[in-house]
Amino acid sequence: MTEIIQKKLNDSPAMRWTALVLIASMMFFGYMFVDVMSPIQALMESQRGWTPDVFGTYAASEYIVNVCGFLIIAGVILDKTGIRFTGELSASMMLIGAVIKFIGITEWFQTTAMADWLNSWWVSMPASAKMACFGFMIFGCGCEMAGTTVSKAIAKWFKGKEMALAMGLEMAIARVGVFAIFSISPIIADKMGSVVAPVAFCTVLLLIGLITYTVFTFMDKKLDSQTGVTAEESDPEEEFKFSDLGKILTSEAFWIVALLCVLYYSAIFPFQRYGANMLQCNLDGISAEEASNIFRWFPIGAAVITPFLGNFLDRKGKGATMLMCGALLLICCHLVFAFVLPETKSAVIAYSTIVLLGISFALVPAALWPSVPKIVDEKILGSAYCLIFWVQNIGLCFVPKLIGNILTSTNEDNPAVIAAKEAGADFIPYDYTVPLIVFAGFGVLALIIAIYLKAVDKKRGYGLELPNIK
Numbered sequence: 528m529t530e531i532i533q534k535k536l537n538d539s540p541a542m543r544w545t546a547l548v549l550i551a552s553m554m555f556f557g558y559m560f561v562d563v564m565s566p567i568q569a570l571m572e573s574q575r576g577w578t579p580d581v582f583g584t585y586a587a588s589e590y591i592v593n594v595c596g597f598l599i600i601a602g603v604i605l606d607k608t609g610i611r612f613t614g615e616l617s618a619s620m621m622l623i624g625a626v627i628k629f630i631g632i633t634e635w636f637q638t639t640a641m642a643d644w645l646n647s648w649w650v651s652m653p654a655s656a657k658m659a660c661f662g663f664m665i666f667g668c669g670c671e672m673a674g675t676t677v678s679k680a681i682a683k684w685f686k687g688k689e690m691a692l693a694m695g696l697e698m699a700i701a702r703v704g705v706f707a708i709f710s711i712s713p714i715i716a717d718k719m720g721s722v723v724a725p726v727a728f729c730t731v732l733l734l735i736g737l738i739t740y741t742v743f744t745f746m747d748k749k750l751d752s753q754t755g756v757t758a759e760e761s762d763p764e765e766e767f768k769f770s771d772l773g774k775i776l777t778s779e780a781f782w783i784v785a786l787l788c789v790l791y792y793s794a795i796f797p798f799q800r801y802g803a804n805m806l807q808c809n810l811d812g813i814s815a816e817e818a819s820n821i822f823r824w825f826p827i828g829a830a831v832i833t834p835f836l837g838n839f840l841d842r843k844g845k846g847a848t849m850l851m852c853g854a855l856l857l858i859c860c861h862l863v864f865a866f867v868l869p870e871t872k873s874a875v876i877a878y879s880t881i882v883l884l885g886i887s888f889a890l891v892p893a894a895l896w897p898s899v900p901k902i903v904d905e906k907i908l909g910s911a912y913c914l915i916f917w918v919q920n921i922g923l924c925f926v927p928k929l930i931g932n933i934l935t936s937t938n939e940d941n942p943a944v945i946a947a948k949e950a951g952a953d954f955i956p957y958d959y960t961v962p963l964i965v966f967a968g969f970g971v972l973a974l975i976i977a978i979y980l981k982a983v984d985k986k987r988g989y990g991l992e993l994p995n996i997k
């Protein structure tokens with residue numbers, strides 16, 4: 528008897544890589560929007576009165592609704608409704624949040640009765656900042672939900688194929704987005720003479736992201752029709768149930784990965800906020816711009832290396848070992864920044880440590896996210912990703928504030944800082960030793976958990992050290 532083997536859409540490399548480009552575009556534009564204001568903080572202060580404190584509140588607003596439980600609901604939505612609906616919902620929420628933020632910072636909005644009312648309470652936060660925070664909260668819900676949806680979509684399309692490479696490429700593309708917006712946001716603001724222009728530009732890009740994801744949903748529908756997955760045919764046994772959430776939360780492997788994730792990322796993303804300033808404080812006589820130029824090798828280095836490590840993971844495995852190496856590198860880098868750089872003030876050490884930190888930032892994400900499908904069932908993968916993001920978002924929301932407080936309190940008696948403040952200097956030479964030790968401490972805990980994960984993997988046989996390509 529002749530068996531007819533039907534080729535599925537994702538069996539074609541051209542089709543599955545096209546799908547990746549379409550979904551990664553949405554994240555590329557999303558990551559651009561996240562950081563659109565970061566390089567124009569000084570302009571926001573002069574044009575809209577956003578002090579560093581207002582900026583801190585604005586940055587935290589991205590995560591606050593997620594931390595309050597939205598990501599748990601997002602996981603249920605993702606597993607109940609699937610990647611097509613959730614992706615569209617996420618992209619729409621990102622767009623709606625962006626539009627609110629755009630309106631909030633326009634010249635026109637500042638003249639409205641609503642702005643007068645918003646200015647009448649919590650007066651240290653201007654009306655523009657309150658509206659921007661509200662928009663950023665909605666955007667943040669959409670962006671984090673999109674991040675988990677994209678991971679589930681890649682796991683579906685690349686299962687048994689180049690899954691880690693695809694996840695690595697998606698993250699690399701997103702990091703290029705951060706690099707791109709850091710470069711072009713000040714140029715657009717300068718050319719158009721307003722902080723509104725870069726935000727408007729990124730809002731339009733989010734609309735394009737919604738369109739690219741919509742195109743992907745047609746491809747995904749076709750794939751489901753080929754694999755025979757339709758709403759009517761789905762097996763009740765295979766359907767997501769609320770009790771599955773309990774299964775995830777009582778799984779030891781889930782908590783190991785979630786804790787590793789929050790500890791590692793707490794020493795990365797919050798550090799990213801202070802990194803350029805830390806370099807300026809530790810290297811004598813360099814400007815903020817020169818410090819940023821050194822620091823930008825960090826995300827770009829990670830973007831270049833992540834796909835190669837993803838490819839290595841697909842073919843050779845060694846995921847748990849990669850997590851350990853990444854955490855170890857992180858500790859070494861933060862300790863070099865804390866103790867070696869202030870003594871030597873060497874640009875060579877600064878550059879090489881930034882590159883090494885970039886390698887760490889490639890090793891851990893490249894190994895961490897493709898490991899999740901190995902430890903949880905596919906039907907609860909969306910919830911597992913969302914719950915990991917939820918734990919991680921708690922760290923991302925509060926660690927920047929913690930580091931800010933530590934930086935302020937450990938520099939209260941610093942004569943150089945006191946003198947610079949009294950002179951009204953633009954640049955304050957902070958001593959970053961204690962915050963950097965705290966970052967290294969997160970790395971030590973992440974390393975201990977990574978070692979434990981490797982031991983658990985050996986015992987339970989999750990296959991974290993095995994290649995993905997079968």
Ligand SMILES: C[C@H](N)C(=O)N[C@@H](CCCCN)C(=O)O
Pocket residue numbers: 671674675677678697698701792892896916919
């Ligand atoms: C900030 C966000 N929650 C996050 O963890 N981002 C990861 C990538 C997660 C996988 C995306 N599909 C990152 O390393 O940027």
